[in-house]
Amino acid sequence: MKTPEVSFESIPSSAISKTTLRICLKCAFDVFTKQLKLTPRTAYSELKKHAPEEVDITGAATSRPHFFEEPDVDHCPYCNGTKRWFAQFHVTRIDANPSFEKERKKLWAALKKQPERYTIWSPERTQMQIFSEWLERLNRSLRFDDDSWLLESAISHIKRSAPSNDWDKVLASGVRRVQLSRQVEDAWHYEDGWLYVSPALYGDVIMVQHLISRSHQHGGRTFEGRLTFQELMRRLRRIGYFEAKGITANEPYEEFEEAIGRLVDSGPRAVYYAVDRKDYLNKLKAIYEKKRDK
Numbered sequence: 211m212k213t214p215e216v217s218f219e220s221i222p223s224s225a226i227s228k229t230t231l232r233i234c235l236k237c238a239f240d241v242f243t244k245q246l247k248l249t250p251r252t253a254y255s256e257l258k259k260h261a262p263e264e265v266d267i268t269g270a271a272t273s274r275p276h277f278f279e280e281p282d283v284d285h286c287p288y289c290n291g292t293k294r295w296f297a298q299f300h301v302t303r304i305d306a307n308p309s310f311e312k313e314r315k316k317l318w319a320a321l322k323k324q325p326e327r328y329t330i331w332s333p334e335r336t337q338m339q340i341f342s343e344w345l346e347r348l349n350r351s352l353r354f355d356d357d358s359w360l361l362e363s364a365i366s367h368i369k370r371s372a373p374s375n376d377w378d379k380v381l382a383s384g385v386r387r388v389q390l391s392r393q394v395e396d397a398w399h400y401e402d403g404w405l406y407v408s409p410a411l412y413g414d415v416i417m418v419q420h421l422i423s424r425s426h427q428h429g430g431r432t433f434e435g436r437l438t439f440q441e442l443m444r445r446l447r448r449i450g451y452f453e454a455k456g457i458t459a460n461e462p463y464e465e466f467e468e469a470i471g472r473l474v475d476s477g478p479r480a481v482y483y484a485v486d487r488k489d490y491l492n493k494l495k496a497i498y499e500k501k502r503d504k
């Protein structure tokens with residue numbers, strides 16, 4: 211009986227980040243057969259257990275035999291092997307929120323039924339780490355040569371603040387502007403390409419923009435222009451942000467810290483990884499059989 215394909219579609223797309231990691235099977239076999247002097251058969255049975263680690267996936271310390279997919283890379287960066295040695299790992303990371311925990315558990319139960327194909331794990335993370343990692347990923351995915359990143363980062367945050375599969379439908383015709391509104395009943399309202407957001411959500415957006423652009427040249431850019439820390443705090447106060455969020459600190463740095471704390475607390479609580487090893491296992495087998503039959 212064929213096992214059905216597992217679908218990740220029940221998880222809101224704003225909570226998912228995907229990475230394709232390549233592996234060079236020539237390098238991988240060489241470690242076992244040349245360095246450790248094992249037979250191809252033993253190498254094969256060892257390699258069948260292999261999955262990349264988180265440091266390979268995030269790029270923090272991607273090491274041989276792994277590397278990232280790039281269109282013009284057709285030789286292994288380590289051994290210069292050709293493309294026929296390449297295999298792919300499709301990695302899905304989920305930043306999990308209680309609002310879709312039921313779906314996440316169901317998905318995990320389905321993945322567990324295919325332990326050969328899927329390697330799954332949940333690394334320990336504080337909510338603050340999850341938040342910082344999200345900012346980093348967002349930072350890497352944006353282009354800062356014009357102002358379009360302001361809108362993109364705003365939409366990313368808004369989707370993340372209320373993870374849902376409906377966003378793609380709601381925003382199907384695109385967002386031209388994110389507009390502060392004191393009239394919206396909930397956190398946001400979409401109409402004719404404009405996304406109207408409450409003072410609390412608008413303030414969060416500006417905070418996120420400020421945090422992202424802080425590390426850049428001419429940093430501190432937001433929808434409200436380029437702001438110093440003091441200007442940011444004044445602007446947030448004028449919007450009614452601290453009031454809306456019930457933040458009562460007396461001093462700007464305390465207000466800022468409390469605001470960040472709220473932002474972090476309202477976000478995802480746990481991280482889950484699923485590595486799809488299908489392509490890897492198939493190519494590994496094909497290469498092993500060729501080696502064996504030689």
Ligand SMILES: [Zn+2]
Binds near residue numbers: 235237287289290291
């Ligand atoms: Zn290689």
